Amino acid sequence: MPKVPCGGAMKVKFGMCIVAHAPLQEQIRLSVLCEKLGYDTLWFPDHLTFLDQAEGVDAWTVMAAVATQTRKIKLGTAVSDPHRLHPALFAQRAATLDQLSKGRLIVGLGSGESMNLDAFGIPWKDRKVGRVREFVEVFHGLLRGCAMDHDGPLYKLKGARLSVRPYQGRKIPVHLASLGPQMQRLAGQVADGWKPVVIPPTHYDGYFSGIRQAALEAGRNPDEIDRGVPFAFALFDGPQQPTVEQLAAAVRPYAGALVWEPAIEQMGMEWNPPERFRGVGYHTVNPADPESLRLYEEYCRWLPDEMLSRFVVAGPAQRIREQVRAYVQAGVTHFEITNASPDVVSSIVWFACEVMPEFTGRPPTAFARAMNVLIQPLRKLGLMRRLLPKDLDIWKKVGL
Structure with missing residues (x-):
C-alpha cells in the first residue's frame, strides 16, 4: 500500500464539487473563491435533471463563465456520459472550452445514470463498456486535427475533421468514472484519471489493483x-460537539449518491436491506417515475447512521484531517470534495489553510490565511452557522 514519503509530503490535488442547487451567480463566486484559496480543480455535475429541486443547468456553459473569471484552477465535468x-x-465543445480556459479542461466521463437518460428516451441499460471505449477513441481521434476514418459498431x-483543436494542440485528459471490473480495466487502458465512488481508505488500493494491472498490460505506467x-465532509468545530443524530442529518442528503453496495460487502459490513430496496440506488433512480423516486428517498432514510459514517466524514477537524491522511497513504492523488458542513464558506477556508498544505507541498495562499484569521473565531464560537453568506454579505467582504 502506498505511503506518504518521509521527509516530504506527497503532492496531492484537491478539487471542489460545485453544487448545482446554488444559484448560478453563487456557483461562479464560489468557483472564484476556491481559486483564491488555492484549490486545484472545480467539478461540475453534467446532468439534465436532479433528484431535488436543483436546476439542471448546462455544466459546459457554467464552466465557460467560470473560465472567464479564473486563471489557474482546472475545470472538469463530474461526470458526462457517451449517450447524449x-x-x-x-x-x-471540449476543444472550445479548452481554448477559452487556456488548457484547463478535464473531461470526466462515465457510463451514465438513469435520471439523465430513461425519461428522455435513452435506455440507461444500454450502458455497454464498448460504448464508452469507442466514444473515447473517436473523441481523441477528432481532436488530433487530422481527417479521421472510423468504422465502429456505433460511429461511422x-x-x-474538426476545425478546432484544444489549447496549444494538447491532449485533453479524460478521467473515467469506473465502478465495475470492466470499466476499471478500460480506465487502466485509456484513462488519464480514475473517478470511483466512495471507497474507504482500507479498501482503496484493492480496487485500484485492477486498473494498475490493466495499465501494465497496455504498456502504461499506472503511477x-x-x-x-x-470526499464528502461536514466540519463541526464549534464549542459543542454534535450528536450522532446531528452528524447523520448533515450527511444524509448525500447518502444515496455516496454509499455503494459492493464496497459495503467488501468491507465485511452487514448488508441486509429490505427486499423492496434491492437494486435501488443513485444510479438507478428515475426522478420522472414517482414510485422510483419514493423508493429511493425511503432507502436514503433507511440507511443506518453507522454505515453513513464509513462513507461521509462528519465531526471535528482532527477526524477530517486523519481521514484525508488515510486516503493519501492508500494512494489517492486527487480529492473531489463535497462540502456538507453547516457553514460552507468557513469550512472551505479552514480546509484550504489547515488540511491541504500537508499534502500539496504548498503553503496556504495569502488570501486563504487572511480569510482564516477573519473567520476562525466566528467558527470556533459556533456563530458562522447563523451567518449565512447572504446575511453576512461575505462575497462583498472578500472582494468577489
Whole structure:
C-alpha cells in the first residue's frame, strides 16, 4: 500500500464539487473563491435533471463563465456520459472550452445514470463498456486535427475533421468514472484519471489493483493515472460537539449518491436491506417515475447512521484531517470534495489553510490565511452557522 514519503509530503490535488442547487451567480463566486484559496480543480455535475429541486443547468456553459473569471484552477465535468451527444459535438465543445480556459479542461466521463437518460428516451441499460471505449477513441481521434476514418459498431466517420483543436494542440485528459471490473480495466487502458465512488481508505488500493494491472498490460505506467476519490465532509468545530443524530442529518442528503453496495460487502459490513430496496440506488433512480423516486428517498432514510459514517466524514477537524491522511497513504492523488458542513464558506477556508498544505507541498495562499484569521473565531464560537453568506454579505467582504 502506498505511503506518504518521509521527509516530504506527497503532492496531492484537491478539487471542489460545485453544487448545482446554488444559484448560478453563487456557483461562479464560489468557483472564484476556491481559486483564491488555492484549490486545484472545480467539478461540475453534467446532468439534465436532479433528484431535488436543483436546476439542471448546462455544466459546459457554467464552466465557460467560470473560465472567464479564473486563471489557474482546472475545470472538469463530474461526470458526462457517451449517450447524449455525438463524440464530434462533444469534442468540439471540449476543444472550445479548452481554448477559452487556456488548457484547463478535464473531461470526466462515465457510463451514465438513469435520471439523465430513461425519461428522455435513452435506455440507461444500454450502458455497454464498448460504448464508452469507442466514444473515447473517436473523441481523441477528432481532436488530433487530422481527417479521421472510423468504422465502429456505433460511429461511422469518413474523412471527418474538426476545425478546432484544444489549447496549444494538447491532449485533453479524460478521467473515467469506473465502478465495475470492466470499466476499471478500460480506465487502466485509456484513462488519464480514475473517478470511483466512495471507497474507504482500507479498501482503496484493492480496487485500484485492477486498473494498475490493466495499465501494465497496455504498456502504461499506472503511477501516471490520476487516482481520485469523492470526499464528502461536514466540519463541526464549534464549542459543542454534535450528536450522532446531528452528524447523520448533515450527511444524509448525500447518502444515496455516496454509499455503494459492493464496497459495503467488501468491507465485511452487514448488508441486509429490505427486499423492496434491492437494486435501488443513485444510479438507478428515475426522478420522472414517482414510485422510483419514493423508493429511493425511503432507502436514503433507511440507511443506518453507522454505515453513513464509513462513507461521509462528519465531526471535528482532527477526524477530517486523519481521514484525508488515510486516503493519501492508500494512494489517492486527487480529492473531489463535497462540502456538507453547516457553514460552507468557513469550512472551505479552514480546509484550504489547515488540511491541504500537508499534502500539496504548498503553503496556504495569502488570501486563504487572511480569510482564516477573519473567520476562525466566528467558527470556533459556533456563530458562522447563523451567518449565512447572504446575511453576512461575505462575497462583498472578500472582494468577489
